[in-house]
Amino acid sequence: MLFHFRNKFPQLNPFWDKYLKYQKRLEVPAKTILLEEGKVSGQYIFIEKGCVRAFFNNNGDDKTVQFFFENEGLTSFESFINNVPSLVTIETIEPSIVCLLPKQYVSQLMDELSREQGFVQMILQASASRQTHYMNEFVSFIRDTPEQRYQKLLSERPHIIQRVPQHYIASYLGVSSVHLSRIKSKLAKGKLHF
Amino acid sequence: MLFHFRNKFPQLNPFWDKYLKYQKRLEVPAKTILLEEGKVSGQYIFIEKGCVRAFFNNNGDDKTVQFFFENEGLTSFESFINNVPSLVTIETIEPSIVCLLPKQYVSQLMDELSREQGFVQMILQASASRQTHYMNEFVSFIRDTPEQRYQKLLSERPHIIQRVPQHYIASYLGVSSVHLSRIKSKLAKGKLHF
DNA sequence: ACGTAACGATAACATATGTTATCAAGTTCA
DNA sequence: TGAACTTGATAACATATGTTATCGTTACGT
Structure with a gap:
């Protein structure tokens, strides 16, 4: 904060x-x-x-x-x-x-x-922003499939996928690590259209 | 607020x-x-x-x-x-x-x-409380099954179930209205042990 | 350097949940 | 009153996801 x-x-x-x-x-x-x-x-x-x-x-x-x-x-x-x-x-x-x-x-x-001067406004804005962030996470959690969430993560915050062990990412996405593996392998196959 | x-x-x-x-x-x-x-x-x-x-x-x-x-x-x-x-x-x-x-x-x-005097403290506390509320909702959403969430709602906030149409409750719990029906009928059967 | 733990992929199976369709009862409104 | 809408239950089927187990690779501590 x-x-x-x-x-x-x-x-x-x-x-x-x-x-x-x-x-x-x-x-x-x-x-x-x-x-x-x-x-x-x-x-x-x-x-x-x-x-x-x-x-x-x-x-x-x-x-x-x-x-x-x-x-x-x-x-x-x-x-x-x-x-x-x-x-x-x-x-x-x-x-x-x-x-x-x-x-x-x-x-x-x-x-x-x-x-x-203006500190209250600042606090309110910061609170609202934080709340927006959590709300967005929540919305994405409900609205998107785990696969979509993974792809978003991949495109918007690739550093997370690069640095964080996969089972933590799985728990962040809300799926088992086994299922995240499935998602990855499915996406990989999708790219191999030769 | x-x-x-x-x-x-x-x-x-x-x-x-x-x-x-x-x-x-x-x-x-x-x-x-x-x-x-x-x-x-x-x-x-x-x-x-x-x-x-x-x-x-x-x-x-x-x-x-x-x-x-x-x-x-x-x-x-x-x-x-x-x-x-x-x-x-x-x-x-x-x-x-x-x-x-x-x-x-x-x-x-x-x-x-x-x-x-004390308004900043008040704002901070209120923000934190609101955040806690959303966090708790989020945690419950992830941690509990839809059935558990329904039972919690039933015991902790029964007025919601009484007043709100079922498909809104289903969407709040994160399931289809069909599945909420299943949950309800399953719970009803559980009680009929005679 | 070796043993152990962490990490990740995959298969096989079980379960939860969504989707679509149908039916019945209750409500609303012209 | 009757038609249209809302609400809710249920069945049948499709799909997504979890669980457990196995295996190979890599990383890490003593």
């Missing part, structure tokens, strides 16, 4: 910069859990290098909700703001370097910013 | 009340479209009587996203805030009485409120 703001409202950069020094820079291996489902989020996470996913657990298998890459920031927003247990686990996919900013500083920063 | 705020922050009631007089009260039949997919939302909708649904269209058939009843307020949030085309259509299900507050007044009200 924070970084999202930063990109969209560069005039506020001085405020962000004041808090850079409170970030804890951490080098972690793949499959490191940064926030566990059911725990309250206590820090804002910025990805300097690597990638992570957010997922929730269902019995043994899990469903991936979103992927994040370099220069993106994230947290379990609702958990962070409302002090409630997070619905998702956040876990690194690759060995990564992350910067963590404890919640107390984020709150301080928010307080400071809230006295700036 | 507005009414949601009102319930949660009664100390701000005086502000809301100032704008009541700008609301346009409208009596409309069932199947009246209050906001069309693709159009920009220009007003906040409050339901005095009746019920409405939000849905998006896919080819001919549509997918219901949410139901709203008496004393609830709604708008296509992202469209309203960011002046972008709405992803959903909003339509009455029953003959209803709705109150519409044009966007300009909502903006004015927001400006006024934004000077109040």
Whole structure:
């Protein structure tokens, strides 16, 4: 969220910069859990290098909700703001370097910013955008077949398919990894018209 | 959104009340479209009587996203805030009485409120809650079978099943109306163990 | 360097769900 | 009142997707 703001409202950069020094820079291996489902989020996470996913657990298998890459920031927003247990686990996919900013500083920063002109408008817009994003994901999930969703991913966000193991992508698309294999092989055959 | 705020922050009631007089009260039949997919939302909708649904269209058939009843307020949030085309259509299900507050007044009200202490916190919390709601819907959509989702609806929000035609419920659950019939008949049989 | 785990493809089978068509009951409206 | 529409159930069939198991390849830790 924070970084999202930063990109969209560069005039506020001085405020962000004041808090850079409170970030804890951490080098972690793949499959490191940064926030566990059911725990309250206590820090804002910025990805300097690597990638992570957010997922929730269902019995043994899990469903991936979103992927994040370099220069993106994230947290379990609702958990962070409302002090409630997070619905998702956040876990690194690759060995990564992350910067963590404890919640107390984020709150301080928010307080400071809230006295700036136009901040409410900014918050509202950012919230609305985030909501649009989730809504679009949801709509696509319902409207499109897994095959269409895979093709969209392939054309619109190919870096995900390149970097993320296939079973995570399968769980993101909402199918079993076996079925994703089927989809891929079907698409591959479609191209071999010689 | 507005009414949601009102319930949660009664100390701000005086502000809301100032704008009541700008609301346009409208009596409309069932199947009246209050906001069309693709159009920009220009007003906040409050339901005095009746019920409405939000849905998006896919080819001919549509997918219901949410139901709203008496004393609830709604708008296509992202469209309203960011002046972008709405992803959903909003339509009455029953003959209803709705109150519409044009966007300009909502903006004015927001400006006024934004000077109040704690408003930013309130906005953030409300955004986070809304996000949690959609996330929960999404999670349930993925995690639960249509049958489980129907049973949840039955136990947690029975008024929906009582008042809303079955094919809307089917589209909300993400199945065909035929399949919802199957689910219902299966559940009915399960109860007849004599 | 070796053993183990992770990853991905494929086959065979089971199940869930969609589609189309038909029928019956209830509602609405001219 | 009667015709048209809405709502809901059911059957028959087609398709999509899940599950389990097997196999080969690659990556990784000790």
